[in-house]
Amino acid sequence: MKIQSIVIRAGRSLKQAKSRTILTSLAIAVGAFTITLSLAAGAGGRSYTDQIVSANTDVKELSVQKSPPKSQKGPTKYSSNIVSASTAFFSGELLTRTDLNEIQKIDGVVSVTPNYNPQIKYITRAGQDKYLASISAFSPSVTLKYAAGSVSGNLADNEIVLTEEYVPALGFKNNQDAIGKNVEIITDKLTAPISAHQTKTFPFIVKAVSSKSGLAFRSQSSLLVSSSSARAMYDYINIGTQSYDDFAVASVRTTSEQRAKEVKDVLIKKGYQAQTAADILGAVNTFINVLQGILLGFGALAILTSIFGIINTQYISVLERTQQIGLMKALGMRRRDVGRLFKLEAAWIGFLGGVIGSGLAVLAGTIANPFISKALDIGDIRLLIFNPVSVVAVVVGLVLVSVASGILPARKAAKLNPIDALRTE
Amino acid sequence: MIEVKGVTKIYGKKDNEFKALSDVSFTIPDGASVAILGKSGSGKSTLMHVMSGLDKPQTGQVIIDGNDILRLKTKEVDKFRSRKMSFIFQSFFVQGNESCYNNVSLPLEIADVSISRRRVRVEAALKAVELIDKKKSRARDLSGGQKQRLAVARAIVNSPKILFADEPTGNLDSVTGGVIENLLFNYHRKFKVTLILVTHDPELSERCDIQIHIKDGVIDSIKRKKK
Numbered sequence: 001m002k003i004q005s006i007v008i009r010a011g012r013s014l015k016q017a018k019s020r021t022i023l024t025s026l027a028i029a030v031g032a033f034t035i036t037l038s039l040a041a042g043a044g045g046r047s048y049t050d051q052i053v054s055a056n057t058d059v060k061e062l063s064v065q066k067s068p069p070k071s072q073k074g075p076t077k078y079s080s081n082i083v084s085a086s087t088a089f090f091s092g093e094l095l096t097r098t099d100l101n102e103i104q105k106i107d108g109v110v111s112v113t114p115n116y117n118p119q120i121k122y123i124t125r126a127g128q129d130k131y132l133a134s135i136s137a138f139s140p141s142v143t144l145k146y147a148a149g150s151v152s153g154n155l156a157d158n159e160i161v162l163t164e165e166y167v168p169a170l171g172f173k174n175n176q177d178a179i180g181k182n183v184e185i186i187t188d189k190l191t192a193p194i195s196a197h198q199t200k201t202f203p204f205i206v207k208a209v210s211s212k213s214g215l216a217f218r219s220q221s222s223l224l225v226s227s228s229s230a231r232a233m234y235d236y237i238n239i240g241t242q243s244y245d246d247f248a249v250a251s252v253r254t255t256s257e258q259r260a261k262e263v264k265d266v267l268i269k270k271g272y273q274a275q276t277a278a279d280i281l282g283a284v285n286t287f288i289n290v291l292q293g294i295l296l297g298f299g300a301l302a303i304l305t306s307i308f309g310i311i312n313t314q315y316i317s318v319l320e321r322t323q324q325i326g327l328m329k330a331l332g333m334r335r336r337d338v339g340r341l342f343k344l345e346a347a348w349i350g351f352l353g354g355v356i357g358s359g360l361a362v363l364a365g366t367i368a369n370p371f372i373s374k375a376l377d378i379g380d381i382r383l384l385i386f387n388p389v390s391v392v393a394v395v396v397g398l399v400l401v402s403v404a405s406g407i408l409p410a411r412k413a414a415k416l417n418p419i420d421a422l423r424t425e
Numbered sequence: 426m427i428e429v430k431g432v433t434k435i436y437g438k439k440d441n442e443f444k445a446l447s448d449v450s451f452t453i454p455d456g457a458s459v460a461i462l463g464k465s466g467s468g469k470s471t472l473m474h475v476m477s478g479l480d481k482p483q484t485g486q487v488i489i490d491g492n493d494i495l496r497l498k499t500k501e502v503d504k505f506r507s508r509k510m511s512f513i514f515q516s517f518f519v520q521g522n523e524s525c526y527n528n529v530s531l532p533l534e535i536a537d538v539s540i541s542r543r544r545v546r547v548e549a550a551l552k553a554v555e556l557i558d559k560k561k562s563r564a565r566d567l568s569g570g571q572k573q574r575l576a577v578a579r580a581i582v583n584s585p586k587i588l589f590a591d592e593p594t595g596n597l598d599s600v601t602g603g604v605i606e607n608l609l610f611n612y613h614r615k616f617k618v619t620l621i622l623v624t625h626d627p628e629l630s631e632r633c634d635i636q637i638h639i640k641d642g643v644i645d646s647i648k649r650k651k652k
């Protein structure tokens with residue numbers, strides 16, 4: 001018997017048992033829905049982190065820390081000859097000037113910049129209130145979204161990039177109004193005695209106002225100044241303190257992406273911890289992959305349940321149709337073709353379930369995407385990405401799973417003795 | 426020619442063995458009409474199943490056109506049946522939820538006949554049993570007589586050499602039964618088809634060239650009409 005005829009007959013007999021077919025395939029649809037969505041979330045998540053990392057890092061750059069002591073459990077022992085710090089966010093050894101100089105000497109290193117985060121006292125403007133602020137160094141490799149003004153290349157030492165929140169706070173009419181205006185940052189020297197405060201005012205001109213971006217990596221409230229201004233403020237505040245010139249993290253700029261990998265190997269040999277942009281991405285993606293794996297697990301569980309559904313439905317179908325099977329065999333239909341008829345019915349059920357489930361997932365995902373983006377405040381980035389190839393793969397996979405589930409009932413049908421089936425008077 | 430030689434069919438195992446046919450032998454020339462007669466449970470259906478290769482007896486041969494079909498592989502017997510034989514049963518066995526057209530088309534699909542040829546032959550068969558206007562109706566909506574006519578159409582659509590009918594009128598009243606009988610005999614005569622009828626209706630058996638009487642699995646008598 002030709003496959004085409006069998007496919008058509010299989011489809012027709014399912015159509016005649018409509019509600020049973022639909023109910024069985026709905027079980028598969030649940031699995032297909034979950035799997036399609038989790039694949040979309042995984043793809044979306046990876047693409048999102050990819051965008052974040054590439055918008056905030058440079059492939060030529062490395063992020064370097066001191067390596068924690070190897071193979072040691074529990075807290076680190078104190079030792080007078082290493083410099084360390086312990087905060088809520090960071091615990092371990094710090095990089096010293098000597099380390100930075102050593103790194104600078106490595107072949108292919110263009111520059112070594114420690115992360116200066118000067119703890120300023122406040123930011124203000126003539127006749128306005130005083131506000132706390134966190135300051136970071138501007139990096140041209142980090143993509144920013146500007147609400148007003150813009151920075152091409154590097155920031156000049158007297159320029160600052162404000163965030164939108166500071167615009168009304170500092171008394172500007174709107175974002176555009178702030179551009180070109182003066183603001184002041186006031187710093188305290190930490191080593192000065194309490195009785196004799198020493199403060200210094202650093203004046204800046206507003207170069208640009210950054211707005212919230214779905215791709216922003218760093219804390220949204222950081223105001224940006226040039227690397228040397230950040231350093232100048234850091235020096236003024238921290239000079240003479242115990243932790244002066246010790247840093248948790250430094251970024252190392254190299255001449256090329258390839259060089260960055262080579263420098264990373266050298267740094268690791270020297271006992272540092274170094275991460276390229278790809279490493280950071282990899283770490284985040286591992287997390288996404290684990291989450292996706294969990295979701296896929298739920299989908300697989302739903303599929304597993306539906307396998308028993310198919311086996312059950314098909315067994316019942318074989319029982320109900322013993323006469324029909326007997327007749328077909330009496331008419332000379334081969335065992336193989338009888339088996340195929342039932343396997344193809346299972347295939348139809350799987351196909352239907354796959355299409356319904358994936359279709360609903362794509363529909364629901366497409367509708368939900370803008371709401372998710374809004375809830376997570378990530379702008380117009382889509383967190384669910386439906387890759388046509390993986391949707392098709394899900395449907396094809398489910399058809400195969402269904403055929404496999406149909407094997408046992410199909411074998412029962414194929415083995416059925418036509419005489420027993422036809423002796424029903 | 427169909428030669429049945431020394432066929433013995435035993436049902437059940439050891440303790441409750443039941444000999445449904447014992448040492449049955451006879452020959453049927455091509456194009457003959459044969460009535461297999463006997464009481465209920467005498468082994469008529471079993472004989473028909475053995476002759477068509479649906480059932481395998483413990484001993485004996487069924488030689489059709491020189492081939493012992495009992496020694497062919499399942500696959501080859503299936504092919505043999507799909508090319509050369511057809512069946513009509515007492516309880517019709519039409520597929521109720523399929524259309525008349527698709528019921529009749531099934532044997533042709535099994536025999537790998539192309540779609541365009543199928544259409545011509547299905548329509549011809551439906552015309553022959555006067556069901557062409559029911560082509561698209563579901564088989565379950567037909568009356569008993571119509572269902573059996575549909576079964577006749579399904580049986581003749583593949584131009585078989587041998588037509589088996591197991592009490593084809595058993596479930597019908599005498600008028601509709603008569604219609605089926607006439608259809609079968611006309612077809613038999615027109616196309617020189619071997620017709621093998623299982624029945625316990627003496628009147629119907631009178632119309633056949635050969636009458637084989639079975640009693641408890643043994644051949645009681647074989648009567649051949651003199652020409």
Ligand SMILES: Nc1ncnc2c1ncn2[C@@H]1O[C@H](COP(=O)(O)OP(=O)(O)O)[C@@H](O)[C@H]1O
Nearest residue numbers: 436437443445464465466467468469470471472
């Ligand atoms: N599968 C079977 N197992 C045991 N006995 C059977 C089986 N099939 C048929 N028989 C017995 O074989 C005998 C002949 O059956 P059958 O050929 O159907 O008779 P008929 O068609 O003449 O009424 C009956 O007594 C029946 O009970």
Ligand SMILES: [Mg+2]
Nearest residue numbers: 469470471591
């Ligand atoms: Mg019988």
